[in-house]
Every structure is written in C-alpha cells, then in structure tokens.
Amino acid sequence: MTALDLEYFETRLLEMQAQVMGIAGLVAGAAGTVELDQNRVGRLSRMDAMQGQAMAQASAARQAHQLKLIEFALQRIDDGVYGLCLECDNKIAVARLEIDPATEYCISCAEKLER
Numbered sequence: 001m002t003a004l005d006l007e008y009f010e011t012r013l014l015e016m017q018a019q020v021m022g023i024a025g026l027v028a029g030a031a032g033t034v035e036l037d038q039n040r041v042g043r044l045s046r047m048d049a050m051q052g053q054a055m056a057q058a059s060a061a062r063q064a065h066q067l068k069l070i071e072f073a074l075q076r077i078d079d080g081v082y083g084l085c086l087e088c089d090n091k092i093a094v095a096r097l098e099i100d101p102a103t104e105y106c107i108s109c110a111e112k113l114e115r
C-alpha cells in the first residue's frame, strides 16, 4: 500500500469517526428521554417510547463498537500495519478496504470467522 493510499484511508477513517460521533451524540439524547416523558404520555405511547429507547440503546452500542473499530484502524496506520489481516497477516484487498476502511480481516478470514 502506497503512502498516498494510507493517507486516503486515514482521511476516510477520520471522516467516518466524525460521522459516527455526530450520530452517537444524537442517539445518546434519544436513549435518555423516556424518563422525562413518562407523566405526560399515555401507556401505549410510553411503550413506544421505551421501544424507541431500546432501539436507541442498541444502535448506541453498535456505534460504540464501530468507533472502536475505527480507532483500531487508525492505530494500525500509526503502527504501519494497516491493511494487513489480523488473522493471517495477508494484505486485505484495497477494494475491500474501500468498502469498509475499518475492516480487520481479509475476505477469506472474514468468511471463516462468520461461520
């Protein structure tokens, strides 16, 4: 991978990080609003609100996970091992990194791990 490629993926990762952090901020707000509305809303809409809260919490967890993956990827750029599969040390295809710059595994390891 060339220095230019690395720079490109680092930029992509930093953009993803900023984007996920922005969404995470909004979701954190949604995850904490049920308490406030409890007296004002009826039973059904309270259940709706709780459902919304559970969904917000689930997506907050997903976003925290994604942020971690992005941080790890940025760390791998610093360490000079970005683009290498964590499992087998082979190069991850650039086309695969293009789709998800935070991906940690080459396609064959990813398929093995999914099974």
Ligand SMILES: [Zn+2]
Pocket: 085, 086, 087, 088, 089, 090, 105, 106, 107, 108, 109, 110
């Ligand atoms: Zn691999």
